[in-house]
Amino acid sequence: MVTRARNKKDPEQSQSVAARWTDILAERGFTPIANVFMEKYSSLEITPTEAMLICHLMSFKWTEDAPYPSVPRLAKLMRCSDRYVRKMCQNLESVGLIKRIGREGTSNAxxxxxxxxxxxxxxxxxxxxxxxxxxxxxxxAAKKRKTMEVETLSAPMDVQWALQTPQVEVTRQLGATHTQLPQLVVQPLRRTVRHPLQSMETGVEE
Incomplete structure (x- = not known):
C-alpha cells in the first residue's frame, strides 16, 4: 500500500520529499541533483551509466567538501564490478568532470x-x-519604429493630417471627396497611429 504525506494547508509539507515520493521512501533520505545536470549531462561526453555514478557520488556529498565513498561501496550500489567503477572514474577524469584525491589508508575523495x-x-x-x-x-523593433517615423514625417501634410485624425473626423471633413486621396491616406485610417511628435494616441470619438 502506498502511503503519502498530504497536507494541502502546509506548503512546506506539500513540497516535502514524502509528498513527492511516499512516506516510506522518504525515510531513506534523498539526493539533491541540479536540474541542469539532468538536462545537460548528455552534452558532457559521458554515458548514462557514468551520469548515474555521479548521482551516487552526490548522494555521499553532504556538505561542500568532496565525498569519499569507497569503490567497492559504489560497485555494490551500481551492481557492477570494482574494475568497471574504476574505469568509469578514469573516463570522468579524462573529460575533466572529477578528480580523485588520494587519502592515506582509506578511500579516495x-x-x-x-x-x-x-x-x-x-x-x-x-x-x-x-x-x-x-x-x-x-x-x-527600434529600426522598424524609426522607419515608420521617417515615412510619416516625409509624407505630404494632408497625409500626415489623415494619419493623426480619427477616421470619423476625416470622413466628416472630406465627405465624398475622400476617395480622391491617395490609397496611402485611406488605408492607415483603419488603425490607431502614434504620431512621432505627440505622446497621445488618437482614438475614434463619436
Missing amino acids: FDLSGLFTKLEAIVIAEKLEAARKSQKKDQA
Whole structure:
C-alpha cells in the first residue's frame, strides 16, 4: 500500500520529499541533483551509466567538501564490478568532470568542481545567447519604429493630417471627396497611429 504525506494547508509539507515520493521512501533520505545536470549531462561526453555514478557520488556529498565513498561501496550500489567503477572514474577524469584525491589508508575523495564548472559554463552561455537574441529583437523593433517615423514625417501634410485624425473626423471633413486621396491616406485610417511628435494616441470619438 502506498502511503503519502498530504497536507494541502502546509506548503512546506506539500513540497516535502514524502509528498513527492511516499512516506516510506522518504525515510531513506534523498539526493539533491541540479536540474541542469539532468538536462545537460548528455552534452558532457559521458554515458548514462557514468551520469548515474555521479548521482551516487552526490548522494555521499553532504556538505561542500568532496565525498569519499569507497569503490567497492559504489560497485555494490551500481551492481557492477570494482574494475568497471574504476574505469568509469578514469573516463570522468579524462573529460575533466572529477578528480580523485588520494587519502592515506582509506578511500579516495572525489573532487566534483570540474563538473560544476562545466555546468556553470553551459548556464552562462545560454544566458548570454538569450540576451543576444533579446537585444537583436529590440534593435529590429527600434529600426522598424524609426522607419515608420521617417515615412510619416516625409509624407505630404494632408497625409500626415489623415494619419493623426480619427477616421470619423476625416470622413466628416472630406465627405465624398475622400476617395480622391491617395490609397496611402485611406488605408492607415483603419488603425490607431502614434504620431512621432505627440505622446497621445488618437482614438475614434463619436
